Amino acid sequence: MDETQLRLDGNAAAGMLREVFVHEMSAARGACASCGAIAQMGSQHLYMYPLSPGAVLRCQYCDNILKVFVHAGEHYRLGLQGLTWLEIRDGAEAGTNV
Amino acid sequence: MARAAVQRRLTWRLGRVTRRIDETARAKSLVLNVPDWPGHRAGQHVDVRLTAPDGYQAERSYSIASAPEDGDQVALTVERIEDGEVSPYLDDELAEGDQLELRGPIGGYFVWSTDMGGPLLLVAGGSGICPLMAMLRHRAARQSHVPTRLLYSSRSLDDVIYRKELDSLAGRADGLEVFHTLTRSQPAGWSGYSRRIDRDMLAEVAFAPAQDPLCMVCGPTPLVEAVATTLVELGHAPERVKTERFGPTGG
Numbered sequence: 001m002d003e004t005q006l007r008l009d010g011n012a013a014a015g016m017l018r019e020v021f022v023h024e025m026s027a028a029r030g031a032c033a034s035c036g037a038i039a040q041m042g043s044q045h046l047y048m049y050p051l052s053p054g055a056v057l058r059c060q061y062c063d064n065i066l067k068v069f070v071h072a073g074e075h076y077r078l079g080l081q082g083l084t085w086l087e088i089r090d091g092a093e094a095g096t097n098v
Numbered sequence: 099m100a101r102a103a104v105q106r107r108l109t110w111r112l113g114r115v116t117r118r119i120d121e122t123a124r125a126k127s128l129v130l131n132v133p134d135w136p137g138h139r140a141g142q143h144v145d146v147r148l149t150a151p152d153g154y155q156a157e158r159s160y161s162i163a164s165a166p167e168d169g170d171q172v173a174l175t176v177e178r179i180e181d182g183e184v185s186p187y188l189d190d191e192l193a194e195g196d197q198l199e200l201r202g203p204i205g206g207y208f209v210w211s212t213d214m215g216g217p218l219l220l221v222a223g224g225s226g227i228c229p230l231m232a233m234l235r236h237r238a239a240r241q242s243h244v245p246t247r248l249l250y251s252s253r254s255l256d257d258v259i260y261r262k263e264l265d266s267l268a269g270r271a272d273g274l275e276v277f278h279t280l281t282r283s284q285p286a287g288w289s290g291y292s293r294r295i296d297r298d299m300l301a302e303v304a305f306a307p308a309q310d311p312l313c314m315v316c317g318p319t320p321l322v323e324a325v326a327t328t329l330v331e332l333g334h335a336p337e338r339v340k341t342e343r344f345g346p347t348g349g
Contacts, residue, residue, distance in 0.1 A: 007319055008343050012159060015145045015204040018108035027206030042207020043340065 006049065011042035013055045016069060020076050023088045031084040034064035041067075041086075058082075108204070110147060112197045113172060121259045125225060126189055127163065127175045130198060135170045138162055140232035141209035141314070141342075144174065144202030148184055158184045161228040161316075161342075162203060165235035166211075175259060177225040208342045210314060212237060216244035217305045221295065221325050223251045223317025227259050229342060230316055234267055234274070243273045249303045251295050251321065253282040277303050295321065297328050307333035316342040 014026040026042030037059060044066060048055035054070035059082065068079035080086070113130030121127055143161045164173035178189045192198060210218065210233045218237075220230040227250055237244060252258045258278065268276040279291030279299065291299055305311040313334060315325045322343045329339050 004319070004323065007323070009208070009341055011143075011205050011207045011342060014206070015108065015143075015159065015201065018204065022107065024206040026204075026208075039337075040207050042205065 006047060008046040008048055009042060010040075010044040010046050010057055013046050013048060013057065013069065014042065016048075016055060016071070019071070020078065021088075023090075025088065028086055028088045030066065030086040032059040032062060032064055032066060033082050033084045035059060035062035036084075037061045108201050110199050110201045113200055115192055115194050115196050115198065116171070118192075118194060121175060122257055124257070125175055125177045125259050127173050128188060128192065128198070129164070129171055129173045130200070131170055132172050132200070133170060135172060136203070138166050138172075138203035139206075139209040139211055140166060140236040141229045142203035142205045142232075143229070144172070144200045144204060146174070146184065146188075147199045147201075148187060149199070156183045159204070161232070163228045163231045163235075165232060165239045167236065167239035175225060175228045175231075208314065208316070208340050210236075210312065212240045212242040212244060214312065216246060217309050217311040218244055218246040219304050219311045219313040220246065220248040221250075221300075221313065221315045221317075222248070223295070223321035224253075224257070225259060226315075226317030226321070226342070226344065228316075230314060231260055231263075233314070234264075237274070238267055238270070238272075241272070245305070246274045247277065247303055247305065248274070249277045249279070249295065249299070251279045251281060251317070254280055255283075255285050255288075295325055297332070300325065300328050301332060304329060304332065304334070307335075310335070310338060313339045314342075315339065317344060319343040 011026045017025040028041050029038055031038045045058045045060050046055055053072045057067040058065055064082045066082035070077045113132040115128055116131045117129040119127040143159045145157050145159050147155055147157045149155050160174040162172055163175045176185050176188045179185045222230050264276050268274055281294050284292050313329055315322050322341045326339050326341050330336050
């Protein structure tokens with residue numbers, strides 16, 4: 001299968017990330033360590049297979065791996081190797097009707 | 099204390115099915131009453147979790163189709179995937195009065211509220227209409243006149259989800275225009291589009307790039323990628339084109 005058929009938006013990992021982060025993470029902005037592009041996490045390309053224990057977020061412009069998130073056993077492991085920085089809006093709670 | 103100041107862990111909660119609505123032969127809406135629902139923004143989703151008697155759990159994400167103005171009532175529209183793990187259960191087994199485990203609302207990227215203004219271009223394929231419907235219902239509830247166009251691709255007229263409500267919303271003459279395209283079969287005398295969404299169609303329906311519309315595209319991954327790429331080729335700014343791909347959900 002063509003892997004692009006499996007592609008999702010970073011938005012689809014928002015629930016998984018809220019298991020770890022108190023803040024809403026799909027609206028957070030980050031800079032790609034490879035090409036420098038700045039974008040919201042929800043707009044990046046996500047590869048998350050059904051029944052898989054984790055997800056890979058790639059830069060929508062250069063395909064660099066930004067973030068790897070795994071939940072296995074008693075641990076969450078978060079790899080942020082492809083982000084120079086991540087900016088999270090304070091007060092950005094997912095459930096708030098603003 | 100103001101809700102906005104409270105940071106909470108996302109927790110699983112129980113909703114009770116108050117109504118089931120047959121939208122099409124393959125799509126049903128489940129209206130849930132969720133006590134202490136914190137409120138949501140149009141475009142957000144929930145995760146639904148089913149637990150089998152042996153403890154096996156399956157999770158799926160569903161967009162919220164109801165308006166934030168509906169209070170504790172949260173509507174999800176579920177498209178049945180025949181060999182799926184979750185959708186056949188929601189479709190066949192879950193009855194009015196039954197409880198369903200869910201968490202949310204989730205997501206702060208693919209959202210729209212009237213204060214974000216417009217013009218607003220919505221493009222949907224199949225059940226990709228669901229989060230966009232929340233935006234249209236929110237827009238109507240707020241009596242907004244933000245110029246809005248919906249381009250909605252379905253296989254046939256019988257597959258159009260929320261058909262009557264969309265007709266009714268478009269009839270309010272409040273700045274909303276609805277365009278349908280039917281890709282597989284069309285009724286006699288059909289005056290809408292009859293093909294997959296393409297460049298010419300988007301050039302006709304989408305606002306001019308100079309108007310800087312906010313574009314929200316939701317549906318199966320190939321449709322979303324084709325539409326988003328074409329909108330950018332037509333001159334729309336990439337950061338104004340937001341996407342929600344369904345991908346292989348496993349149903």
